[in-house]
Amino acid sequence: MSLLTGRTAVVTGGAQGIGFAIAQRFAAEGAEVIIGDLNGDAAARAADELGGLGIACDVTDASDVDTLLAVVPNVDILVNNAGITRDATLRTMTEDQFDQVIAVHLKGTWNGVRKAAALMRERKSGGAIVNISSLSGKVGMVGQTNYSAAKAGIIGLTKAAAKELAHHGVRVNAIAPGLIRTAMTEAMPEKAWDQKMAEIPMGRAGEIDEVASVALFLASDLSSYMTGTVLEVTGGRFM
Numbered sequence: 756m757s758l759l760t761g762r763t764a765v766v767t768g769g770a771q772g773i774g775f776a777i778a779q780r781f782a783a784e785g786a787e788v789i790i791g792d793l794n795g796d797a798a799a800r801a802a803d804e805l806g807g808l809g810i811a812c813d814v815t816d817a818s819d820v821d822t823l824l825a826v827v828p829n830v831d832i833l834v835n836n837a838g839i840t841r842d843a844t845l846r847t848m849t850e851d852q853f854d855q856v857i858a859v860h861l862k863g864t865w866n867g868v869r870k871a872a873a874l875m876r877e878r879k880s881g882g883a884i885v886n887i888s889s890l891s892g893k894v895g896m897v898g899q900t901n902y903s904a905a906k907a908g909i910i911g912l913t914k915a916a917a918k919e920l921a922h923h924g925v926r927v928n929a930i931a932p933g934l935i936r937t938a939m940t941e942a943m944p945e946k947a948w949d950q951k952m953a954e955i956p957m958g959r960a961g962e963i964d965e966v967a968s969v970a971l972f973l974a975s976d977l978s979s980y981m982t983g984t985v986l987e988v989t990g991g992r993f994m
């Protein structure tokens with residue numbers, strides 16, 4: 756028997772990158788996987804590879820999140836992974852860039868947590884929610900006042916929700932990845948990449964599968980006595 760046999764898992768922003776690796780890992784462990792992503796075609800294509808379902812969902816829109824969670828009658832696991840960056844220094848960041856990043860990460864995660872928790876409570880089935888934060892939310896990164904604020908906010912949200920939901924058998928935890936090799940981070944200028952590499956005790960970037968395995972741990976009964984935690988997947992950077 757696999758770790759997630761008989762469970763249904765929803766992953767936001769799961770059409771690519773870290774979210775897709777999580778969806779893939781969950782499917783390999785027996786879960787039925789539903790992918791929600793801004794681009795509905797990309798979500799459907801990605802889910803198809805895993806024998807699951809994929810639909811368009813903008814996590815900033817509460818009714819889209821309702822629709823995503825209604826694809827299946829029972830949601831056991833939700834991963835709030837959807838994300839964007841709009842990096843700029845304080846001097847140049849526009850109000851729109853600030854609002855967009857806060858909306859996708861913070862409001863999007865809040866929408867996912869509250870909507871999934873309501874369903875899990877109603878069914879009295881318990882559940883596991885995993886929120887993707889970032890090392891940027893712990894230490895703050897230059898050019899990311901919007902992203903660092905949103906990712907730090909996700910940590911507060913995770914802990915508050917964990918306290919509210921513990922007695923309903925719903926666990927809420929977060930992952931703070933460091934530098935993970937994805938299309939987004941590989942587009943970084945070489946100088947910025949080398950500078951980050953020098954900060955990582957393990958001397959390398961992380962792979963998406965290394966975030967997915969921690970998500971699996973938090974989503975499964977392997978972490979049955981853990982809630983409100985933030986697990987850093989960073990190769991030791993900024994420990």
Ligand code: NDP
Pocket residue numbers: 767768769770771772773774791792793794812813814815836837838839859863887888889890931932933934935936937938939940
């Ligand atoms: P990607 O950009 O590869 O994937 C993010 C996905 O989220 C995309 O498919 C994107 O769709 C989707 N998305 C964006 N906005 C929304 C929205 N409003 N509603 C639904 N889906 C949306 O990023 P990563 O895989 O690198 O990152 C995944 C998560 O991990 C993010 O939360 C990110 O902040 C976090 N993270 C990543 C790190 C890294 O090093 N890569 C480090 C720390 C944290 P589309 O492409 O159509 O815009």
